[in-house]
Amino acid sequence: MGVTIKDVAKEADVAISTVSKYLNGGSVRSENKKAIEAAIRKLNYSPNNVARGLRTSRTYRVGLVTGSGDNPHMATLLDEIERQLWKDGYSLTYLNTECCDENTVREYIDFVAETGVDGIIVTASGNSRDCLQRARECGIPVVIMEECYTDVPTDCVQVDCAGGAYQAVEYLVNAGHHRIAAICGPESYVTASERYRGYLRVMEDYEIPVREEYLVNGRFKYDGGYECIKKIWELPERPTAVFITNYLMCMGAMEAVCELGIRVPEELSVIAFDDFALSVMVRPKLTAVRQPLIELADEVCRILVRRINGDYSDFPRKVRLKPCFIERDSVRRSLP
Secondary structure, three states, X not given: OOOXXXXXXXXXXXXXXXXXXXXXXXXXXXXXXXXXXXXXXXXXXXXXXXXXXXXXXXXXXEEEEEOOOOOHHHHXXXXXXXXXXXXXXXXXXXXXXXXXXXXXXXXXXXXXXXXXXXXXEEOOHHHHHHHHHHHHHHOOOEEEEOOOOOOOOOEEEEEOXXXXXXXXXXXXHHOOOOOEEEXXXXXXXXXXXXXXXXXXXHXXXXXXXXXXXXXXXXXXXXXXXXXXXXXXXXXXXXXXXXXXXXXXXXXXXHHHHHHHOOOOOOOOEEEEEXXXXXXXXXOOOOEEEEOOHHHHHHHHHHHHXXXXXXXXXXXXXXXXXXXXXXXXXXXXXXXX
């Protein structure tokens, strides 16, 4: 006979009801939580979600509608979301929206709503409203991650992209730069528009004219960053600094920098929004804005599990996490 919840309760020296509450995402005292988790590991206990679902009308599945996991940013989020949900007893059903049109996304939402999920996490910028509408009809909780809309009454967790961008561009200005280019993302993305807004705010606050030729759109793509560096380096008056607003574009941009033989920071200072392996692998090491991705994923999961358990006491909850500015060697100071 397999290990039961009764065995876990006995090993942890707590009531069966306490173990049940923990397994269903409820709040238990920290010492009880540690004892239960230790007992689960020792006994190799695996909750029978099929039986639990029959008793509670739950599926113990969560749907995730998001972009491709083939980049460090999304891979980090996916890994942490799956780890956190698994710890809470949920499996993950994932749709990569980058290979789908809007009709496919709607079909996916219809599918998971009809076959059963207990909650949905959404990062897909263009389809979030569709997800919300269908989920509301089915009574399914939704938490939006990163691409939050201020006009939609729902839970959302995002990074303060405008604040992070402001800090990066202000750092360039304080280092003596006025000719600052920005490699931006798609206008339809809330995260991209916030980073662009942060750039504009700095230029306005410091009364620096915004030059249209220094604003280029890399579409949050590797080849976009590559093409944008090539484009700005052909200008009659080149920028002395560039703010690259996501990691994939930064990788492409640094390939172009290498091909063109641009000396960083002597000829071009570089700051990136996102901070992964490339930032410390290249020379000089890149100054960057680091997003709190683990904290972001954990907060999304915490809110969603609370909603699944019926706690709507603070709905709708809007969370904005602060990024971290990492100063390294890619910005030239005291320009002549």
